[in-house]
Amino acid sequence: MSTSSPNILLIYTGGTIGMIKDFKTGALRAFDFKNLLKRIPELQLLDCKIDTISFETPIDSSNMNPEYWVQIAEIIETNYNLFDGFVVLHGSDTMSYTASALSFMLENLAKPVVFTGSQLPIGDLRTDAKENLITSIQVASMQYANKPIIKEVCLYFEYKLYRGNRTTKINAEHFEAFASLNYPDLAESGVHLKINKTYLFKPNLKKSLIVHKNLDTNIALVKLFPGITEVLLNNICNTPNLKGIILETYGAGNCTTEKWFINLLEKTIKNGIHIINITQCSGGSVIMGHYETSEQLIKAGVISGKDITTEAAICKLMYMLGQNISSNVFKTIYETSLRGELS
Template identity: 50%
Template structure:
């Protein structure tokens, strides 16, 4: 698919994909993406314009905090009219968090924002970085009848294009590092890139891109486990300034029937803390009315996270709380799919 008139901006944040090995020390070092064409000569075969910019200094993905997400939003917003798509090169460890956050922060997005990275540096012989980069660029430039094929925030990794707010990192070593368990891939790359148009999210309201830069980080994840102690839960829910909790429960949204646990959750809910129930399972959805152990949470005012990933639930809470909304409005919005992040039956 030729895209002679297309243009794509590469945004390098940091991470393994942008590193080369120092010949003398063997250490991995970030390289300047102005030299990208030297390391990836295949870029010359792409028949569309490619520009690049980078974070200075580059950030390891472990250091990608909400202010870095805001920086990405600013870069995309400032360059939105100049480019048909954007490719963000990002470390893999927190890529799913960044992709989820951007899907909420970039309201009315109508162009591709593709996050990708690699498990091996792009200068290494067996790197997965070149293919991930090349295919991400093709997807970011792809149009049909003058309109972008995939106008949403996505993650591309190991031949699969996935909705960003549906992804999670599942492997620290294999090239196939990401999964979207609860939503099908938007495209698969083989000899050709096969898109699934019916699965792709389109913003149809015609409004201009609106970046939202404020994220409230007064949230936390509370993972239940057999033997969890009351003093641990009580201390967690009593954290000063806490506004939101992602509660990772068992199975389809179940929790122990310990009365102290229910009392702690009810008290936190009454203090205005928004508590969202997501499953610890890789796949599946929360159904709190299915078993008594889940119904007790529903009765305690705990929200269903449906089939949300933990990464998506956390960043969505940050996003909604960042708007200064009162708890009741945050609860209402958590039950609405903003950017295709949950499936509500």
């Protein structure tokens, strides 16, 4: 790449940020991203060149699924050598899932992939879309000695830049919609854009980008609750083709010690189904064996999800199952931080 301005590719998948209100009818419709500079003339002040690409049919993020994740990954793969950074516009509801998935799919990523969106459409008077978009592009184009400063999948929303696979959507109506409860912010946007360099992911720059497109969705998410029945759990564990279960336990990874429960987990694991223990709490970590109630889980062969988010736990499981990793090393790899998703 030359020393000229960074090239940024803006990828629009759908979501509120790309909507514009028809003031006659009040209906929202997707606007043509080719007209982005007209809508947000401030983008011309940024020292970068912006190209745009849109999903043929923009989707609501509630319809997001692994097939679309592969589409986003392929757009990045195809354009990887032509651009210095990528900004993905996405609906906020499933943004943490997509950002987590992409972090695992893009191995040895050495450029920024910044996810952003908004709570209000771009044409709204009080919209948060402009600031989120402008700063995301600015973050994606930041360089030092002609090399990108950010080299990971991240998420920018309401003045904060987070590691993508550490985020959770915590609010449906505040501008501050996301939180990263177990990992510090990567940057904060105020009068100046303050980068917390200590916390940035440091990939191996000698290795080339590898894009993983095989994700296995034969998994289940089970949230424990007082009174959960054996019949329900038994049915889930005997789902045809099931390969993994994310178990949301109490506090630091605790669960009922009733005999039927522990026996069912042991039997399920013996059948080759991986069970990952994560906490129901928004923040904090699973510490298996800390209490007697989780000691039996260790004996049964349950995998510790440590301080991983539910979103990242699901995406990591889909990614690892798609890799055909042998069962004797599966636990070790899952409990290892691959893209900074675990502390």
